[in-house]
Amino acid sequence: MRQPYRKLNLDERRILAQMLQAKATKTQIAKTLRRDRSTIHREIKRNWWHD
Secondary structure: OOOOOOOOOHHHHHHHHHHHHOOOOHHHHHHHHOOOHHHHHHHHHHHOOOO
């Protein structure tokens, strides 16, 4: 049975932002955060902002 979707916490989002700036792939980010690639994609799509 699959585990329910859990949102990223603030620390994970900071790592995500740093890795995106470093041009890391979604697969690399997912492995680093130990999350499914679809979770990373979902967070970027729904919660990404530009300063």
